[in-house]
Amino acid sequence: MTDAPAASQWDIGDDDHPHEECGVVGVWGSPDAAALTALGLHALQHRGQEAAGIVSLAPQGQFHAHKGRGLVGDNFSNAAVIAGLPGHAALGHNRYATTGETALRNVQPLYADFEFGGFAVAHNGNLTNAHVLKRALVRRGCLFQSTTDSEVFIHLIAISLYSTVMDRLIDALKQVQGAYSLVALHNGALIGARDPLGVRPLVLGKLAAGGFVLSSETCGLDIVGADFVRDVEPGEIVLIDDAGVRSIRPFARPASPRFCIFEYIYFARPDSxxxxxxxxxxxxxxxxxxxxxxxxxxxxxxxxxxxxxxxxxxxxxxxxxxxxxxxxxxxxxxxxxxxxxxxxxxxxxxxxxxxxxxxxxxxxxxxxxxxxxxxxxxxxxxxxxxxxxxxxxxxxxxxxxxxxxxxxxxxxxxxxxxxxxxxxxxxxxxxxxxxxxxxxxxxxxxxxxxxxxxxxxxxxxxxxxxxGDYAIPLLDQQDNSERPLPLLQVANR
Ligand code: SF4
Structure with a gap:
């Protein structure tokens, strides 16, 4: 029998709770998209305090980004920073890094230029086959820029043989295993997606002045005065553009969704x-x-x-x-x-x-x-x-x-x-x-x-x-082949 760790091992910064797992926000159809996104991230600060980032989409189609280590207020309280994120659409991410460095390259949203234009993505959750996928992608010549499992989405979209952004995203989602609530942004739309079992939360809200908001929790809607519309459902993709909200269901509805019960116990903000x-x-x-x-x-x-x-x-x-x-x-x-x-x-x-x-x-x-x-x-x-x-x-x-x-x-x-x-x-x-x-x-x-x-x-x-009843297979845990590859840590959210 072993006792609890000795006092000398205690960590001043460790409150001995499970730690959060990132928060995501997306805004479409508001001239203040970046500011609203920053406010949403502020409300979701409890979900990650290591770093924050926002990517915005300007009317001419250019993407703008600002990311930094630390709290949302450390990075987005300066009006000049918000002014540098113009556009009617934006998405943001609060990061909680579980292991390794909080290098700037790991701070989300991740962004890449594709043949169809720019694409940004922010991910809350953890993929359980990221090692396996990354190995296959690296062998195909993909060059990973970060140590986040979320970058797998970018490369799967890049190599997809489908022509439309949505079909490429669906193609990618069908290859990943794990928990994800995603917000993504490209020239034509803001996208929200939840994994087929709906492990992590994602909600849809509507701004009174027009426009829509995606947020990990309803507290991210409340702070910007958005009305709660509904939860994004397990396995659902919502596509938001100037025509409104469309629902796409690439996965069959699960007989038994598996929302994280710990969100009720500890993770979610009590007013959500x-x-x-x-x-x-x-x-x-x-x-x-x-x-x-x-x-x-x-x-x-x-x-x-x-x-x-x-x-x-x-x-x-x-x-x-x-x-x-x-x-x-x-x-x-x-x-x-x-x-x-x-x-x-x-x-x-x-x-x-x-x-x-x-x-x-x-x-x-x-x-x-x-x-x-x-x-x-x-x-x-x-x-x-x-x-x-x-x-x-x-x-x-x-x-x-x-x-x-x-x-x-x-x-x-x-x-x-x-x-x-x-x-x-x-x-x-x-x-x-x-x-x-x-x-x-x-x-x-x-x-x-x-x-x-x-x-x-x-x-x-x-x-x-x-x-110990893991509803989503832990493929990386069962994978005995040559891992880990350099840089890969399945620790990012
Ligand atoms: S309930 Fe599931 S998703 Fe939530 S903390 Fe426990 S293992 Fe993780």
Missing amino acids: IVEGTPVYDTRKRIGAELARESGVAADVIVPVPDSGVPAAMGYAAEAGIPFELGIIRNHYVGRTFIEPTDQIRNLGVKLKHSANRSMIEGKRVVLVDDSIVRGTTSRKIVEMVRQAGATEVHMRISSPPTTHSCFYGIDTPERSKLLAAKHDVAEMARIIGADSLGFISLDGLYRALGRPGRDAAAPAYCDACFT
């Missing part, structure tokens, strides 16, 4: 409506279900901020126990560097979270968090709450145990580093130092989403990180 379901309400229902399943005598319910807040509210309401902000999060820490000394590393969690002693001292505390990945932060927080005077500390988690890695666009550690992959709940409680530990059950999670429970024959969601 995802697949017709408000995220905030859902998190409260998950918390209530968690209280029914694993209630414990306590004096106060305390969320681990920020993502644990709605679930803790639902838990407290169901349990009839006061809800208090017993932990305060410093929102200005950001992703910080890793100091070289153990002493500084040990400050880790305290840089982000502080115990609110007056709400904790002398009380039996239930901490509510959304997930445990390695357990490092949970252990620190439990210890911090005890040091603030809690008489008991019980941890409740609004997701089932994370036992498997995600290969569909969420940054999770390899399986051997997942605490729940190696330990049962009692062992995990001991490792994080809690008096008790409880996770919502898989059926309970599905009930909170309005289902009778998980139908093993046809689960309504992707839940592979809790079950």
